[in-house]
Amino acid sequence: MAAEARSTTSARPRVVLGVGGGIAAYKACELLRRLAESGHDVTVVPTASALRFVGAPTWEALSGHPVSAEVWESVSEVPHVRLGQQADLVVVAPATADLLARAAHGLADDLLTNTLLTARCPVLFAPAMHTEMWQHPATRENVAALRRRGAVVLDPAVGRLTGADSGPGRLPEPQxxxxxxxxxxxxxxxxxxxxxxxxxxxxxxxxxxxxxxRYLGNRSSGMQGYALARAAVARGAEVTLIAANVALPDPAGVKMLRAGTALELRDEVRAAAAEADVVVMSAAVADFRPADYADAKIKKADDSSAPELRLVQNPHILREIGHERLRPGQTVVGFAAETGDAEHSALELGRRKLAKYGVDLLVVNEVGVDKVFGRPETEAVILDAAGDEAAVPPGPKSALAEEIWNRVAAWRARG
Structure with missing residues (x-):
């Protein structure tokens, strides 16, 4: 009955945004703005402590709904039950150590914790607290209990905290x-x-x-790989991300490694892949590298001639991993950035690569100037080794990331 109420009472997805009493409460204003501007009907339910950081008028102005932390207001509407029953999603950001503890133990002493007990929709916690609090055994047990029950608890980001402290415990970025x-x-x-x-x-x-x-490079920004990492963390995976020349903030809850060249990336991939159940090669790896490196900057010649550049081929990392499988039962996902040619479409060239690379799934992008690279939107076709194809329509890279993980989960379920 509650599920029916969620699906029929509003044309827009209903989101309850719970706000805990931490200094990071101000960042939830940006999260609220993103949710509201993307078409969600958002009701903010702060704790009494949260209202000491950001007042009710701010939440009401941004959400368009009245705001209360108490179960004793608008009693005739039974808000402590109705909000959870009608929600399509509950997001708690920031989730303090105290709030995680109360949620894990089923306490219901304010409107937010009552809402968490009555919600039968997905629940997402974004913790924020000092490092010692996050690492305390009590907090770790509370997080584990919430995750066992199906809640999604993001790992906090690592960075500057209140005062001079720094470490894990920072609220993940609103995005x-x-x-x-x-x-x-x-x-x-x-x-x-x-x-x-x-x-x-x-x-x-x-x-x-x-x-x-100088260097030979490409237009890849890393945005798709980072979207894949964030989605995998939210879905419970232990994620290692190897970033090659990326100028993006590190995703929360991810082990970060760095590489610059194709050879450096190959070394990092082969070392880390031995422990990975799933390998997703979304980096754009240079096919060639200069045969010779000049220790000093190459100067222009007076006669306007240009130096000849001799290239050698880089190892094909995806093909190596696809055929060798450095861990039993490993799933390998590749990306094929194609432009097509005079005789073949980008998709036709992608189908050839699927078998040649020995991968389980291949994501085919048609790339070019103002296409895919460096842009927040993308579209692709996902091929798998069983011959299935799934076209993913134009949309944000986060949507493609979710669909890739859907396909990975389905592929692994086949055994």
Whole structure:
């Protein structure tokens, strides 16, 4: 009955945004703005402590709904039951240590914790607290209990905290929380279907140096790989991300490794892939590198002639991993950035690569100037080794990331 109420009472997805009493409460204003501007009907339910950081008028102005932390207001509407029953998603950001403890133990002493007890929709917690509090055994047990029950608890980011302290405990960026929320709404459930999986993802583009100043590179920004990492974390995976020349903030809850050139990336991938259940090669790896490196900057000649550049081929990392499978039962996902040619479409060239690379799934993008690279939107066709194809329509890279993980989960379920 509650599920029917959620699906019929509003044309817009209903989101309850719970706000805990931490200094990071001000960041929830940006999360609220993103949710509201993307078409969600958002009701803010702060704790009494949260209202000491950000007042009710701010939440009401941004959400368009009255705001209360008490169960004793508008009693005739039974808000402590109705909000949870009608919600399509509950997001708690920031989730303090105290709030996580109360949620884990089923306490219901204010409107937010009552809402959490009555919610039968996906629930997403974004913790924020000092490092010692996050690492305390009590907090770790509370997080584990919530995750066992199906709630999604993001790991906090690492960075500057209140005062001079720094470490794990920083609230993930509003954009990360927003994308995790959208992923839960798309899937329609909170089940962490990647829980227990160790995932390796590559992102960005390699650069092959010519001299101390110049390099051969490509247009890849790393945005798709980072979207894949954030989605995998939200779905319960243990994620290692190898970033090649990426200028993006590190995703929360991810082990970060760095690489510059194709050879450096190959070394990092081969070392990390031995422990990975799933390898997703979304980085744009240079096919060639200069045969010779100039120790000093190459100067222009007086006669306007240009130096000849001799290239050698880089190893094909995806093909190596696809055929060798460095861990039993490993799933390998590749990306094929194609432009097509005079005789073949980008998709036709992608189909050839699927078998040649020996991968389980291949994501085919048609790329070019103002296409895919460096842009927040994308479209693709996902091929698998069984011959199935799925076209993913134009949309945000986070949507493609969710669909890739859907396909990975389905592929692994085949055994």
């Amino acid at each position: 990360e929380i927003f994308e995790a929320a959208l992923g839960l709404l798309r899937r329609g459930c909170a089940a962490p279907d990647l829980a227990g999986l160790r995932v390796l993802i590559t992102a960005g583009g390699t650069r092959e140096p010519l001299d101390p100043v």
